[in-house]
Amino acid sequence: MATLTEAPPDRPQAATRRLGQGTVRFMLPPRIVAGFALVGPMEGRGPMAGYMDATLEDTYYGERCWERTESKMLKEAVQHAIARAGLGEGDVDVTLTTDLLNQCVSSSFAMRSLTVPHVGIFCACAGFAGGMALAAALVDAGFARRAVVGASSHHDAAERQYRFPTELGVQRPPTAQWTVTGAGAVVIADGDTSGPIQVTHATFGRVWDLGLKDPYDMGSAMVPAAADTLLRHLRDTGRAVDAYDWILTGDLGRVGSRIFIDWMKDRHGIDLDGRHSDCGVLIYDPSRQDVHSGGSGLGASACVVSGYLVKAMSRGLVNRVLLIGTGSLHSPTTHFQGESIPTVAHAVSLERPGAR
C-alpha cells in the first residue's frame, strides 16, 4: 500500500455514489438552474415553439455557411444560459459540449469565444444526456461549482456531411429522420442552489450493434442500446418505470419509438404505456411538417431539455423524467466500408425538487 499525499479518504460516500456498473446517484443532486434553446425556422413552427427561447429567421443566421451558423447558435445558447442563471463566465468552471460535425467543430469553434475551460464529448445524439451526466458528477463531487452542457445540430450541415448535398433533393425513405436545426444549453449548479430540476441519477450506456446498416433507419438501430440502458437503470436504482412520469428518448423517432415500446413489453414485460415520448417526435408536427419518422440530431434533445423541460418542470407540469439520449455512432466512411451501426444510450434522471 502506497503513501497518500492528500487528504483522508472519503469511503462512506464512495460506497453510495456507485449503484452498479455505469449507474450512479448524486449525493446532493445538482440543479439545472437555467436553460436556453435556439431553434431554426422549421422547428420554430413546431409544437415546441412556445417553449423555445429564440427562433432563427432563416437557416444561415447571418453566416455564409451552415457550419458557422451551427457554431454561432451553440455559442449563443451557452452564453444566454449562463446569463439567464445570473452568472458570468468566471462563475462557470467547465463547459461540456458536443455536436455531430466532423471533429465536433461546432463545439470547439463556439467555445473559442468563451474563457471557460472546455471538454468536448462525442456520443452522437446521446451526447447531451452523457454530458449532463458527466457535468452533474463533476458538480456533485465538488470538482466544479457550476458546469454548462451544450449541444447543437443543423439540418443542412448534417445533411451534406452525412448524406447528400441538400441542393440535390434526394428522396428519403419513411424511416428516415430529419436532423433538427437547434442548439440548447443548461447550467448545472451545486445542489445547494435553487433551481427547477435536480439531476439525481445517471446510467452510462454500453455500445450495442445488432448488425443494422441502414443510416436511413437509425431509430431501429438504437433500440437495443436504449432498452439496455433503461433496464440497467431500473435494476441498479431499484426503481420501476412508474417512478417516472416520462421515459423520454432522444431520438428514436416514430419508427424506433414503436419498436422500443414493443421491445420493452414483449421481451422484458415492461409496459411503457403512455409513459414514453421521444424528443424527435415532440419537436415536429407530422400533420403539417414532412419529417417522415420525426426529428433527430443533438438539437432535439438539447432543445427539448433546455427549452421545454426547464420551463415545464419549473411550472410543475412534469415531475420526473428519465432522459435517455440515444446515439448512432457510425460515420459515412464506415457506412461506405460496409460496416453496421454501433449505438449507445446514456440516461439521466431529472426530477422536480420535492415532487414526491
Place this chain on the structure above:
Amino acid sequence: MATLTEAPPDRPQAATRRLGQGTVRFMLPPRIVAGFALVGPMEGRGPMAGYMDATLEDTYYGERCWERTESKMLKEAVQHAIARAGLGEGDVDVTLTTDLLNQCVSSSFAMRSLTVPHVGIFCACAGFAGGMALAAALVDAGFARRAVVGASSHHDAAERQYRFPTELGVQRPPTAQWTVTGAGAVVIADGDTSGPIQVTHATFGRVWDLGLKDPYDMGSAMVPAAADTLLRHLRDTGRAVDAYDWILTGDLGRVGSRIFIDWMKDRHGIDLDGRHSDCGVLIYDPSRQDVHSGGSGLGASACVVSGYLVKAMSRGLVNRVLLIGTGSLHSPTTHFQGESIPTVAHAVSLERPGAR
C-alpha cells in the same frame, strides 16, 4: 430553497476538490494500475520501442482498411490493459475513449466488442489527458471503482482524412508533424489500490485561437493553449515548475516545443530548462526517421503514457510528470472555409506514490 431527496451534503470535501476554475485535485488520488501500448511498425523502430507492449508487423494488422486497423488496435489496447490489471470487463465501470477519425469511429467500433459502459470524448490530441482527468474524477468521487481511458490514431487513416490520399505522396513542409500509428490504454482505479502512478491533479483547458491557419504547423498553433493551461495549473495548485521532473506536452512537435519554451521564458519568466519534453518528439528518432517536426496524433500521448510512463514510473526512473495534452480542434471543412485553428490543452499530474 428546495427539498433534498438524497443523503446529506458533503460540503467540506467539495471545498477542497476545486482549486480554481477548471483545476481540481483528487482527494485520494486514483491509481493507474496498468497500461498497454500497441504501435505501428515505424513507431516500433523508434526510441520508445523497448517500452511498447506490442508492435504491428504492417500497417493493416489483418484488416482491409486502416480505419478498421485503428479500431482493432484500440480495442486490443483496452482489453489488454484490463487483463494486465488482473480484471475482467465486469470490474470496470466505464471506459472513456477518443480518437481523431470523423465521428470518433475508432473508439465506438472498438467499444462494441466490450460490455463496459462507454463515453466518447473529443478534444483532438488533448483527449487522452482530458479523458484521464474525467476518469480520475469519476473514480475519486466514487462514481466508478475503475475506469479505462484509451486513445488511438493511425497515420494512414488520419492522413487521408485530414490531408491527402497517402498514395499521392504529397510533400510536407518542415513544420508538419507525422501522425503516430498507435493505441494506448490505462486502467485507473481507486486510490486504495496499489499501482505505480497516482493521478493527483488536473487542469481543464480553455479554447485558444490566435488566428493561425496552417494545418501543417499545428504545433505553433497549440502553444498558447499549452501555456495557458500550464500557467493556470501552477497558479491554482500553488506549485512551481520544479515540482515536476517533466512538463510533458503531447504533441507540440519540435517546432512547437521550441516556441513553447521561449513563450514561457520570455512572456512569463518561467524557465522550463531541460524539464520539458513532448510525446511527439520522444516517439521518433529524427536522425533515422523522416518525420519533420515530430509525431502527432492521439497515439503519441496514449502510447508514451500507457507504454513508457507506466513502466518508467513503476521503476522509479521518473517521479512527477505534468502531462499536457494539446489538441488542434479544426477539421478539413473549417480549413477549406478559411477558418483558423482553435486549440485546447488539458493537464494531469502523474506522480509516483511516495516519491516526495
